[in-house]
Amino acid sequence: MGSGAVQSVAVPRLLADVTPLRVSPEFRRLWAALGISNVGQQMTSVAVGIQVYNLTGSSLAVGIVGFFQLVPLVGFGLYGGALSDSRDRRKLGLLTAVGLMCCSIVLVLQSLAGLGSVALLYAIVAVQSGFFAVGNPARQALIPRLVGLDMLPAANALGMLSFGLGFTLGPLLGGLVIAVTGGETAAYALDAVAFTATMYAMWRLRPMPPLPGAPRTAGWASVVAGMKFLRGRKNLQMSFYVDMAAMVFGMPRALFPALAATFYPGSPLAKATIVGLLSAAPAVGAVVSSALSGPLSHARRQGAITVGAIVVWGLAIATFGFVHQLWLGLALLAVAGAADNVSAVMRQTILQAATPDEYRGRLQGIFTVVVAGGPRLGDVESGAVATLFGEAFSVVSGGVACLIAVGALVAAMPQFLHYDARHPTP
Numbered sequence: 001m002g003s004g005a006v007q008s009v010a011v012p013r014l015l016a017d018v019t020p021l022r023v024s025p026e027f028r029r030l031w032a033a034l035g036i037s038n039v040g041q042q043m044t045s046v047a048v049g050i051q052v053y054n055l056t057g058s059s060l061a062v063g064i065v066g067f068f069q070l071v072p073l074v075g076f077g078l079y080g081g082a083l084s085d086s087r088d089r090r091k092l093g094l095l096t097a098v099g100l101m102c103c104s105i106v107l108v109l110q111s112l113a114g115l116g117s118v119a120l121l122y123a124i125v126a127v128q129s130g131f132f133a134v135g136n137p138a139r140q141a142l143i144p145r146l147v148g149l150d151m152l153p154a155a156n157a158l159g160m161l162s163f164g165l166g167f168t169l170g171p172l173l174g175g176l177v178i179a180v181t182g183g184e185t186a187a188y189a190l191d192a193v194a195f196t197a198t199m200y201a202m203w204r205l206r207p208m209p210p211l212p213g214a215p216r217t218a219g220w221a222s223v224v225a226g227m228k229f230l231r232g233r234k235n236l237q238m239s240f241y242v243d244m245a246a247m248v249f250g251m252p253r254a255l256f257p258a259l260a261a262t263f264y265p266g267s268p269l270a271k272a273t274i275v276g277l278l279s280a281a282p283a284v285g286a287v288v289s290s291a292l293s294g295p296l297s298h299a300r301r302q303g304a305i306t307v308g309a310i311v312v313w314g315l316a317i318a319t320f321g322f323v324h325q326l327w328l329g330l331a332l333l334a335v336a337g338a339a340d341n342v343s344a345v346m347r348q349t350i351l352q353a354a355t356p357d358e359y360r361g362r363l364q365g366i367f368t369v370v371v372a373g374g375p376r377l378g379d380v381e382s383g384a385v386a387t388l389f390g391e392a393f394s395v396v397s398g399g400v401a402c403l404i405a406v407g408a409l410v411a412a413m414p415q416f417l418h419y420d421a422r423h424p425t426p
Contacts, residue, residue, distance in 0.1 A: 040194025042170025063383020081365015096135025167283030175276020226362025247374030282337025303419030318399025
């Protein structure tokens with residue numbers, strides 16, 4: 001009797017809080033749609049990496065994909081944030097979903113035509129990155145209006161669960177589809193179809209016009225005003241800096257095609273399948289940590305939790321570089337993904353809770369640049385280091401550099417460790 005009572009209390013606290021899904025049909029539709037679309041996007045990400053590597057045989061060429069995604073992310077992410085503060089966020093999300101679907105259709109056509117042009121692939125992913133950079137701040141900035149500030153940690157944990165499922169299923173399906181069909185066309189086509197889910201969810205949302213006090217224009221003056229808002233807001237700054245340290249130095253994603261061939265040459269699995277497994281492993285960890293995210297809904301020391309999670313990420317990535325057993329490598333990547341997911345939930349919650357609504361779009365634009373741009377810059381960094389010193393050295397040195405950078409940041413801004421969710425201070 002006593003043990004059963006303890007269990008009935010402990011389980012709800014451990015499992016993810018699904019209250020936002022129950023109370024907000026709009027959030028529920030958006031949550032499901034973004035998860036479905038993310039499956040398609042991750043299939044495309046794996047397919048582009050494999051296609052570039054097959055055409056060039058170069059990890060650096062795969063890493064340069066990240067550079068062509070990064071440049072539009074910086075410019076359009078900042079401007080997209082300004083747009084989402086001065087325009088209807090629903091319309092922005094809908095229009096950019098259409099643009100992303102069109103990019104996937106172009107990827108299908110180039111694959112069918114057998115053009116074999118790396119330059120064309122770079123151009124397509126650059127345009128795709130621009131649409132994502134404009135739409136993502138709008139989609140994220142409207143969530144506080146759908147669920148309210150009190151449910152933000154739970155909503156963000158659920159959002160990361162949806163994305164984690166996408167990052168898990170997408171690479172696995174992408175690698176499997178490519179292995180079975182012998183080409184990337186089907187993976188690109190499934191991505192195009194998946195975007196219809198986001199288009200439907202955005203269409204069903206109520207209008208999300210700017211609130212009183214928000215800027216009425218989206219010029220670069222508005223972008224600059226958003227940047228100025230960050231001045232002196234050290235908690236918000238730190239939430240960006242620590243993620244950059246983790247993603248720029250510790251993200252080995254661009255190396256997966258080469259690692260599949262060099263780390264695990266004796267594996268009976270097809271190379272494309274191993275690439276899919278490596279790409280999905282961090283997301284498996286993210287899904288598990290999201291499903292067990294109940295304690296995060298009531299966490300107060302969100303800054304300290306963020307730093308601790310990134311330390312775990314760096315340690316797991318550095319260790320991954322030493323192992324050549326596929327199962328152990330996948331386990332370490334899963335641990336890294338679980339830690340990164342905890343960090344993402346905390347950082348997103350800090351940003352949304354500590355930022356006034358009239359600045360949320362612009363700060364989400366900066367967040368998009370950091371969160372999506374950091375891994376792209378990391379692709380370039382890891383690919384370049386691998387070209388000079390080899391893939392194993394690139395992975396290990398990246399994890400170590402992440403730990404050193406986070407330690408230096410905490411020493412410079414120790415107040416982040418004392419951030420209290422009850423009194424969100426930017």
